[in-house]
Amino acid sequence: MPDEASVKLFVDAFFREKWRDIIVVLTRRFGPQHLDDIENAVQTAMVRALDTWPLAGIPDNPGGWIFTVAKNHMLDRLRKLKRAADTVPAITDMLYPNDNDTPEWAGPLEDDTLRMILVCCHPRLTARESIAITLRLICGLGTQDIAGALLIGDDAARKLLYRTKDKIRRRRFPFELPEPDEQAARLNRVLQIIYLLFNEGYAARTGDDLTRNDLCAEAQRLADLLLRSQMAEKGSVWALAALMAFQASRLPARVDGEGRLLRLQEQDRSRWDRRQIALGFDLLDHSMSSSERSRYHLEAAIAACHAAAETYDDTDWPRIRGFYDDLMALVPSPVVELNRSVAVMMTDGPAAGLTVLQTLEDAPALKDSYLLPALQGDFEARAGRPDLAERHYRDALDKSENSPVRAFLADQISACSIG
Amino acid sequence: MKNYLLILRDHEERWERFSPDEMQQTIEKFVAWNKSLSDDGRFIGAGKLTSDLGTTVRSQDGDLVVDGPFSEAKEAIAGYFAIRAESIEEAEGLAKGCPILTYGGSVEVRELGHCTGAD
Numbered sequence: 001m002p003d004e005a006s007v008k009l010f011v012d013a014f015f016r017e018k019w020r021d022i023i024v025v026l027t028r029r030f031g032p033q034h035l036d037d038i039e040n041a042v043q044t045a046m047v048r049a050l051d052t053w054p055l056a057g058i059p060d061n062p063g064g065w066i067f068t069v070a071k072n073h074m075l076d077r078l079r080k081l082k083r084a085a086d087t088v089p090a091i092t093d094m095l096y097p098n099d100n101d102t103p104e105w106a107g108p109l110e111d112d113t114l115r116m117i118l119v120c121c122h123p124r125l126t127a128r129e130s131i132a133i134t135l136r137l138i139c140g141l142g143t144q145d146i147a148g149a150l151l152i153g154d155d156a157a158r159k160l161l162y163r164t165k166d167k168i169r170r171r172r173f174p175f176e177l178p179e180p181d182e183q184a185a186r187l188n189r190v191l192q193i194i195y196l197l198f199n200e201g202y203a204a205r206t207g208d209d210l211t212r213n214d215l216c217a218e219a220q221r222l223a224d225l226l227l228r229s230q231m232a233e234k235g236s237v238w239a240l241a242a243l244m245a246f247q248a249s250r251l252p253a254r255v256d257g258e259g260r261l262l263r264l265q266e267q268d269r270s271r272w273d274r275r276q277i278a279l280g281f282d283l284l285d286h287s288m289s290s291s292e293r294s295r296y297h298l299e300a301a302i303a304a305c306h307a308a309a310e311t312y313d314d315t316d317w318p319r320i321r322g323f324y325d326d327l328m329a330l331v332p333s334p335v336v337e338l339n340r341s342v343a344v345m346m347t348d349g350p351a352a353g354l355t356v357l358q359t360l361e362d363a364p365a366l367k368d369s370y371l372l373p374a375l376q377g378d379f380e381a382r383a384g385r386p387d388l389a390e391r392h393y394r395d396a397l398d399k400s401e402n403s404p405v406r407a408f409l410a411d412q413i414s415a416c417s418i419g
Numbered sequence: 420m421k422n423y424l425l426i427l428r429d430h431e432e433r434w435e436r437f438s439p440d441e442m443q444q445t446i447e448k449f450v451a452w453n454k455s456l457s458d459d460g461r462f463i464g465a466g467k468l469t470s471d472l473g474t475t476v477r478s479q480d481g482d483l484v485v486d487g488p489f490s491e492a493k494e495a496i497a498g499y500f501a502i503r504a505e506s507i508e509e510a511e512g513l514a515k516g517c518p519i520l521t522y523g524g525s526v527e528v529r530e531l532g533h534c535t536g537a538d
Binding site for chain 2 (some may be wrong): 052054
């Protein structure tokens with residue numbers, strides 16, 4: 001067998017980038033109401049490439065080849081639609097583009113990609129719909145991968161995607177940049193979706209792996225796309241990218257050789273990805289160039305404190321505590337408070353940490369999360385009360401469905417009864 | 420050395436759920452296989468049989484009827500590779516490297532006999 005890696009005809013992710021670019025160009029041309037047909041056209045063109053190139057050879061301009069086939073497929077489809085509804089002038093306009101269009105319909109893609117992301121992360125879509133359609137149209141993931149990302153079946157994912165495209169069509173989401181006064185809100189939604197996607201990868205809720213690094217990489221790619229658009233002037237985009245880089249730097253160290261979960265204090269910091277950390281500091285620097293201070297600025301600053309600490313004992317907890325206090329003031333939520341409790345515990349001791357956690361016991365957002373009882377267990381153990389710690393850890397074990405997390409909790413429970 | 424024809428069959432809808440990444444990987448696998456055949460001096464040629472154009476002409480009770488191009492509706496001939504090999508066994512061995520097999524397709528190996536008009 002030949003070494004498959006030795007035959008590299010395309011740059012990495014060539015198809016994926018062509019996929020996104022052609023979807024963006026066709027959507028600019030025909031509008032988001034035709035997304036389903038557009039996606040079909042690009043998929044058909046790529047299937048034809050797959051069907052033809054291995055046997056007939058690769059064309060000189062593979063990207064142009066796929067684009068032409070997709071465009072023609074789309075035009076054919078529109079001609080059929082026109083025949084079905086001959087009175088629709090809009091379709092006629094599409095079929096006979098005006099002279100301003102260059103033959104390739106080429107133009108700077110960055111802002112059209114941004115328009116496309118804004119359609120996918122429209123506030124009238126649910127977070128789930130947005131994540132699914134973004135992964136499909138912008139990231140070029142297959143239905144199966146999307147099903148895996150959202151922890152649903154293939155059929156459910158297919159239906160979700162279809163429903164989302166249908167919603168975009170019926171509600172006539174425009175393919176344009178929002179008015180300046182609306183821009184911040186729309187961008188925030190995009191950042192929120194990217195962050196949700198990253199978190200989905202960073203802390204897989206179920207399954208056998210603690211992290212899903214592929215999803216983290218997709219989220220980082222999306223942020224990168226935003227940084228190449230006019231949204232790059234917003235500091236929050238840089239801050240989110242910085243935050244994700246710092247968090248991603250720890251991915252290789254979060255589990256040991258057996259897939260067991262390692263906490264910050266147990267991680268081998270030499271395994272932290274130095275390139276991601278350097279990238280994180282660069283991005284964080286950039287994010288400070290505007291006066292804006294978003295939640296992502298504060299979260300990135302906290303992550304930077306951890307990245308900067310050579311050992312766990314070097315961690316600057318008072319500084320982290322200060323950032324968490326600011327974060328709680330800016331975007332108060334039980335999840336922020338939960339994280340702040342660790343900084344409180346590190347600066348003021350377990351009793352202070354437990355007091356913070358106590359205020360969260362009735363928070364609906366944390367009702368099903370293993371994190372609250374797991375932290376209570378940890379703080380109680382540090383306070384020298386293994387019996388109480390064990391009870392909390394057992395509660396946490398009941399609430400987790402992720403294998404590495406469960407194994408970690410079981411270890412803590414046996415440590416309690418030995419101690 | 421003799422000449423052999425490898426007939427590649429697959430299901431048409433097979434690729435339709437592939438993601439762009441999977442498509443790229445598949446094409447690269449085929450190109451790698453093709454290159455290994457060429458490097459060993461085994462490769463003669465390859466071609467695509469377009470799946471939607473074609474008919475079968477057969478005789479039925481004295482009448483000629485025209486049918487679709489496929490003997491089996493599900494598995495269509497995707498294309499062919501013509502290769503050189505010492506024996507049918509060796510040709511089979513080479514056919515086993517065809518990436519279509521990893522996607523559930525099949526490869527039929529046929530020896531090419533003497534063909535009039537051919538050199």
